[in-house]
Amino acid sequence: xxxxxxxxxxxxxxxxxxxxxxxxxxxxxxxxxxxxxxxxxxxxxxxxxxxxxxxxxxxxxxxxxxxxxxxxxxxxxxxxxxxxxxxxxxxxxxxxxxxxxxxxxxxxxxxxxxxxxxxxxxxxxxxxxxxxxxxxxxxxxxxxxxxxxxxxxxxxxxxxxxxxxxxxxxxxxxxxxxxxxxxxxxxxxxxxxxxxxxxxxxxxxxxxxxxxxxxxxxxxxxxxxxxxxxxxxxxxxxxxxxxxxxxxxxxxxxxxxxxxxxxxxxxxxxxxxxxxxx
Amino acid sequence: xxxxxxxxxxxxxxxxxxxxxxxxxxxxxxxxxxxxxxxxxxxxxxxxxxxxxxxxxxxxxxxxxxxxxxxxxxxxxxxxxxxxxxxxxxxxxxxxxxxxxxxxxxxxxxxxxxxxxxxxxxxxxxxxxxxxxxxxxxxxxxxxxxxxxxxxxxxxxxxxxxxxxxxxxxxxxxxxxxxxxxxxxxxxxxxxxxxxxxxxxxxxxxxxxxxxxxxxxxxxxxxxxxxxxxxxxxxxxxxxxxxxxxxxxxxxxxxxxxxxxxxxxxxxxxxxxxxxxxxxxxxxxxxxxxxxxxxxxxxxxxxxx
Numbered sequence: 001x002x003x004x005x006x007x008x009x010x011x012x013x014x015x016x017x018x019x020x021x022x023x024x025x026x027x028x029x030x031x032x033x034x035x036x037x038x039x040x041x042x043x044x045x046x047x048x049x050x051x052x053x054x055x056x057x058x059x060x061x062x063x064x065x066x067x068x069x070x071x072x073x074x075x076x077x078x079x080x081x082x083x084x085x086x087x088x089x090x091x092x093x094x095x096x097x098x099x100x101x102x103x104x105x106x107x108x109x110x111x112x113x114x115x116x117x118x119x120x121x122x123x124x125x126x127x128x129x130x131x132x133x134x135x136x137x138x139x140x141x142x143x144x145x146x147x148x149x150x151x152x153x154x155x156x157x158x159x160x161x162x163x164x165x166x167x168x169x170x171x172x173x174x175x176x177x178x179x180x181x182x183x184x185x186x187x188x189x190x191x192x193x194x195x196x197x198x199x200x201x202x203x204x205x206x207x208x209x210x211x212x213x214x215x216x217x218x219x220x221x222x223x224x225x226x227x228x229x230x231x232x233x234x235x236x237x238x239x240x241x242x243x244x245x246x247x248x249x250x251x252x253x254x255x256x257x258x259x260x261x262x263x264x265x266x267x268x269x270x271x272x273x274x275x276x277x278x
Numbered sequence: 279x280x281x282x283x284x285x286x287x288x289x290x291x292x293x294x295x296x297x298x299x300x301x302x303x304x305x306x307x308x309x310x311x312x313x314x315x316x317x318x319x320x321x322x323x324x325x326x327x328x329x330x331x332x333x334x335x336x337x338x339x340x341x342x343x344x345x346x347x348x349x350x351x352x353x354x355x356x357x358x359x360x361x362x363x364x365x366x367x368x369x370x371x372x373x374x375x376x377x378x379x380x381x382x383x384x385x386x387x388x389x390x391x392x393x394x395x396x397x398x399x400x401x402x403x404x405x406x407x408x409x410x411x412x413x414x415x416x417x418x419x420x421x422x423x424x425x426x427x428x429x430x431x432x433x434x435x436x437x438x439x440x441x442x443x444x445x446x447x448x449x450x451x452x453x454x455x456x457x458x459x460x461x462x463x464x465x466x467x468x469x470x471x472x473x474x475x476x477x478x479x480x481x482x483x484x485x486x487x488x489x490x491x492x493x494x495x496x497x498x499x500x501x502x503x504x505x506x507x508x509x510x511x512x513x514x515x516x517x518x519x520x521x522x523x524x525x526x527x528x529x530x531x532x533x534x535x536x537x538x539x540x541x542x543x544x545x546x547x548x549x550x551x552x553x554x555x556x557x558x559x560x561x562x563x564x565x566x567x568x569x570x571x572x573x574x575x576x577x578x579x580x581x582x583x
Binding site for chain 2: 012013017018019020023024026027028030031034035036037104105108109110111112113114115116117118119120277278
């Protein structure tokens with residue numbers, strides 16, 4: 001360091017360019033993978049998605065002989081519940097990380113550096129959303145497939161619980177579970193961008209996903225049946241249910257409705273991001 | 279070049295910046311002075327489009343900061359508030375900023391070395407001392423080889439060697455023809471670094487002038503007199519526009535009257551003088567005096583209303 005000299009030589013820059021969406025996405029990728037919390041949350045999500053189906057399959061397989069015919073029929077009616085059991089927990093890890101992707105910048109002040117580099121701001125929101133969605137997809141598609149095939153292998157002795165990948169709706173349901181997780185990540189990120197606070201963002205997500213749906217049971221059943229299927233969590237989950245009763249959405253309308261909620265949350269986040277002081 | 283025109287910012291009912299109009303020119307170091315809470319940081323945030331002005335306008339290099347295609351090449355900024363994710367290494371922090379506009383890894387390496395963070399670049403920024411954090415902020419500000427620098431309290435937390443380094447850096451940047459706008463509460467530091475000062479108090483512009491002129495303007499022409507007959511002299515010189523203070527017995531500080539005049543008056547009345555000194559105010563004195571004036575003006579205004 002040339003602290004003792006009177007003149008300081010400032011290195012000149014040869015290569016400078018403009019801000020582009022692709023460059024901001026590359027920057028967001030660097031930000032995402034350079035944090036320990038990201039790597040840990042994603043590792044937890046991967047492990048839960050694969051290990052939980054194996055665990056439940058093992059328990060079911062070993063206890064099968066002790067189950068009554070009614071209970072066996074129950075399991076046979078929902079054969080994919082075991083394969084997608086991990087989704088219920090990994091969605092929490094993915095939602096928490098989705099919130100953190102943006103609120104972590106607000107809590108540390110990093111957001112100021114980010115917006116000084118990209119003062120138009122919106123490219124940051126699109127880049128964060130796109131990069132996180134791609135990362136979740138890249139990890140969760142193999143994970144749900146692994147969870148499905150591993151749990152099926154463990155249950156191979158029980159023909160009644162076998163649901164081949166080629167059976168109608170199975171591929172859609174298994175891959176749909178991964179798509180559901182991607183959208184959960186996007187939804188949580190948008191909530192984080194709106195709330196701008198980690199605790200508040202996680203609480204808001206938990207309220208929408210885990211508190212409001214059971215509250216619906218307090219309503220008269222006609223109301224509950226009419227409303228519940230349109231809640232974000234229930235609409236989204238319909239994509240990885242193999243069977244649908246009268247009061248749940250079909251897979252395609254369900255996932256499209258959930259995608260619509262995500263789009264609405266993102267649009268709200270975008271409007272606020274541009275308008276608000278940092 | 280930074281140009282503010284009638285710049286005003288309210289936070290709720292509190293007016294943080296009040297009708298500021300000034301121009302920061304390239305080629306010199308411009309100091310931005312004001313007491314804590316006077317609106318310096320807010321002004322800088324407005325210039326960077328982090329906050330929106332309530333009224334008025336501020337442009338950097340000819341347009342709103344938001345409109346620049348390569349923002350980091352236009353402005354290098356160091357904010358007073360921490361602006362780094364504590365869980366990320368210094369290197370990755372700089373890399374992520376560089377990548378937004380296609381600045382190379384080579385440039386990141388170069389700046390890490392330039393600010394002296396080579397040995398800790400892979401450490402998480404949360405473990406950095408205040409001084410190391412400032413060096414990281416300065417590296418971020420210089421990433422894009424900017425035409426304009428906007429630095430909020432850059433010497434905060436630096437050791438004497440670091441302060442010396444920053445001073446030379448700022449002067450070199452200005453000598454290269456860049457616009458250097460730097461806020462500080464260390465008046466003595468500004469006296470050594472800045473050529474021009476913009477002074478604000480309670481969000482209002484108090485002075486926009488060269489450092490020399492600012493000191494001259496504020497110091498008036500205070501003269502220190504020591505005399506065993508201080509009381510008598512005090513009565514003799516009293517008059518219109520003359521302010522006499524007595525900081526200690528036997529000593530007077532007289533403003534609004536030249537040293538020659540005081541000496542002549544004393545001689546004419548046979549008053550013995552032990553000292554007759556024209557006092558040169560420091561930038562710090564000038565600053566204290568002018569901002570105090572602002573406060574007094576404000577309270578006077580309130581009484582009138």
